[in-house]
Amino acid sequence: MTVLEQPGTYAPAPPPSWRPRTEAAPLLPEAEPYRVLGTRTAEREGGEQTGPDAGLLRRLYAAVVQGRRFNEQATALTRQGRLAVYPSSRGQEACQVAAALALRAEDWLFPSYRDTLAAVARGLDPVEVLSLLRGDWHHGYDSPGTRVAPLCTPLATQLPHAVGLAHAARLKGDQVAALALVGDGGTSEGDFHEALNFAAVWQAPAVFLVQNNGFAISVPLAKQTAAPSLAHKAVGYGVPGRLVDGNDAVAVHEVLTEALDRARSGGGPTLVEAVTYRLEAHTNADDATRYRADGEVEAWRAHDPVTLLERELRDRGLLDEETVREAEEAAERQAAELRERMHQDPQPDPMELFAHVYAEPTPQLREQAAQLRAELAAEHEAAAAARPAGNPAAGEETR
Ligand SMILES: Cc1ncc(C[n+]2csc(CCOP(=O)(O)OP(=O)(O)O)c2C)c(N)n1
Numbered sequence: 001m002t003v004l005e006q007p008g009t010y011a012p013a014p015p016p017s018w019r020p021r022t023e024a025a026p027l028l029p030e031a032e033p034y035r036v037l038g039t040r041t042a043e044r045e046g047g048e049q050t051g052p053d054a055g056l057l058r059r060l061y062a063a064v065v066q067g068r069r070f071n072e073q074a075t076a077l078t079r080q081g082r083l084a085v086y087p088s089s090r091g092q093e094a095c096q097v098a099a100a101l102a103l104r105a106e107d108w109l110f111p112s113y114r115d116t117l118a119a120v121a122r123g124l125d126p127v128e129v130l131s132l133l134r135g136d137w138h139h140g141y142d143s144p145g146t147r148v149a150p151l152c153t154p155l156a157t158q159l160p161h162a163v164g165l166a167h168a169a170r171l172k173g174d175q176v177a178a179l180a181l182v183g184d185g186g187t188s189e190g191d192f193h194e195a196l197n198f199a200a201v202w203q204a205p206a207v208f209l210v211q212n213n214g215f216a217i218s219v220p221l222a223k224q225t226a227a228p229s230l231a232h233k234a235v236g237y238g239v240p241g242r243l244v245d246g247n248d249a250v251a252v253h254e255v256l257t258e259a260l261d262r263a264r265s266g267g268g269p270t271l272v273e274a275v276t277y278r279l280e281a282h283t284n285a286d287d288a289t290r291y292r293a294d295g296e297v298e299a300w301r302a303h304d305p306v307t308l309l310e311r312e313l314r315d316r317g318l319l320d321e322e323t324v325r326e327a328e329e330a331a332e333r334q335a336a337e338l339r340e341r342m343h344q345d346p347q348p349d350p351m352e353l354f355a356h357v358y359a360e361p362t363p364q365l366r367e368q369a370a371q372l373r374a375e376l377a378a379e380h381e382a383a384a385a386a387r388p389a390g391n392p393a394a395g396e397e398t399r
């Protein structure tokens with residue numbers, strides 16, 4: 001017998017009144033991505049000089065020019081066999097640089113594998129930042145010292161780490177915010193959900209920057225989500241969502257600065273979606289022509305983050321030939337130094353692979369280590385036997 005078949009009238013007490021715990025409207029993101037560059041012409045023509053600070057514009061410009069050159073150099077190093085793999089952030093330099101510059105020294109950055117440039121723009125040694133992509137077992141830099149977490153390859157796993165750190169800082173009373181970077185594809189991961197949910201419930205000082213570059217390898221955004229925008233996902237967690245033009249370095253910097261200030265002062269997390277575009281393939285190992293049309297790429301080239309910034313500086317009389325040359329020379333110097341240092345062979349000890357996996361190695365790890373040690377010894381012996389007498393191995397005489 002079902003409830004409906006029961007005799008008599010069904011007259012329950014009215015349910016308790018219900019209303020939403022959080023007003024949804026203030027959490028909703030902008031309908032159009034927020035932009036600054038190229039939007040203040042009318043005000044400028046009126047005589048009043050408004051808009052972004054000249055010093056900030058110059059800093060962002062120098063950093064995106066360096067960033068563009070860094071991306072080109074790192075990609076070239078993959079062709080020369082000096083880098084195992086490089087996920088280029090060409091086209092995303094505004095997000096990378098603005099993220100680094102919006103942080104205070106005491107804040108933390110939680111990057112993904114594509115965010116090498118954000119770490120470099122934060123002041124880390126480019127060679128150290130590229131260690132992992134060079135094939136080293138170690139991520140290469142001092143995370144506690146630099147306050148940059150390791151570049152994270154498993155998608156979105158850096159997000160709960162960022163929330164944990166932010167929450168701990170708040171419990172300790174430290175004025176520290178954590179900025180976590182993630183891709184559009186990463187927003188489909190369980191870790192994204194868990195991080196946003198915990199951050200919201202704890203009001204942790206964490207800011208999430210989704211770089212929506214249109215693709216997760218070959219998967220376009222339309223196949224990734226049916227949400228109105230990725231920023232709208234914030235509302236479901238009770239977090240404010242912001243939508244920003246990811247190629248507008250000034251807009252990204254402003255939105256992140258606001259969100260980080262709010263986070264540090266106890267206002268809780270923010271989810272920022274930056275709409276940008278991955279101009280290169282996923283990595284040097286991918287062929288993007290198999291899944292996207294040249295026309296789409298060309299349309300985004302017309303909205304290039306470096307050009308947008310350059311145009312604004314020129315319009316405002318802040319960019320003379322001297323400034324352009326200085327920025328380009330600084331970028332060239334950084335690239336040349338990177339090239340030179342990356343051409344020196346690293347001397348990793350293969351046995352270190354096993355050293356820091358567990359405090360006490362498992363029997364399997366011990367077995368694998370013994371196998372590798374034996375293989376290396378055999379290789380060494382074979383090389384020694386193949387060498388003519390009196391002809392030491394390269395570098396042996398200097399040891
Ligand atoms: C947990 C996990 N699943 C799958 C992968 C394989 N993978 C590497 S990159 C990638 C696409 C990620 O796309 P997106 O988050 O948009 O970042 P983007 O590469 O565009 O910066 C995938 C699926 C991975 N690294 N980690």
Ligand SMILES: [Mg+2]
Binds near residue numbers: 185212214216217
């Ligand atoms: Mg993507």
